[in-house]
Amino acid sequence: MTPTELLIEEFSRIQGSVRATLKNATVATLTYRAGADDNTIAWLIWHLSRLQDDHIADLAGTEQVYTGQGWEKRFDLPFGPERIGYGFTSAEVAAVRSDAHLLGGYYDAVHTATLAYLTALIAADLDGVVDASWTPAVTVGVRLASVLSDDLQHAGQAAFVRGQADRADV
Template identity: 55%
Template sequence: MKATELLLDGFGRVREVVHEAVDGLTAEELTARPDAGANTVAWLVWHLTRIQDDHVAEVAGTEQVWISQGWTDRFALPFPAGDTGYGHDADDVAAVVVESARLLTDYHEAVHAHTVHYLGKLAAADLDRVVDERWTPPVTLGARLVSVLSDDLQHAGQAAFVRGVLRRR
């Protein structure tokens, strides 16, 4: 199996968990918190999708799906267009209010499609390209994509956990 196929499989797993975490939840459940400081399912899925969108667009040299496909307007969140949720506090988390689970999954599907398209064009040697020299050692494309995948899986798992807590109440 090629490295790019492994990445495709990994991002496909993120997609599956995202759907499992949000499908069937009401707008109220999407923004409910197990406690006052916890992240919501809506924020977790929005954030993990924003990170994937932002980071893949950067390495692909494309515009973010969030902007190019008008998701900023559809979500109508009180943040700058480039905000990914990094560094958000409890009030920012509470501001991520969505009308439906479908809005989250539709945005995730659009980002997933962009990611799959980009990964489909890569050769194994492309993964060694340095994409960020601010770190020691410099970050390669492969390392950046694995980092995004890791972050996405963690947040998708957190969203699934929060869903479970909410559904058991």
């Protein structure tokens, strides 16, 4: 297995988790909060999609799927398209209200862009420095590992919240 094949396998696992979490989910399920300020499934999936979109577009030198394909208009959120979820308040998390079709469609579009980027990579590309302000410098490989780690954690959180929502009969 090549490094590119491994990355594609890992990013495809995120897509599988997103799809399973969204399957037959209602807006009530997607916006369920176990606690007053807990993250919702909608926010978790929107955020992991935004994170992946932002970082992959930066690596690829392309426009983000969110703005380039008009997803920001479809989501119609009360904050700018440059926001990806870091530092969001409880009210901002609650503002991410969407149905499963929109969330899944956006993630699938991001996944498609991610695969296009990954299939063009060669192993040597993974050592390219993308941020020299850190010690050690951040490479393409480290950035991709960071996106995978964040996204897998958020996908797992969303699946957990889905289980809570289902048990609460939301």
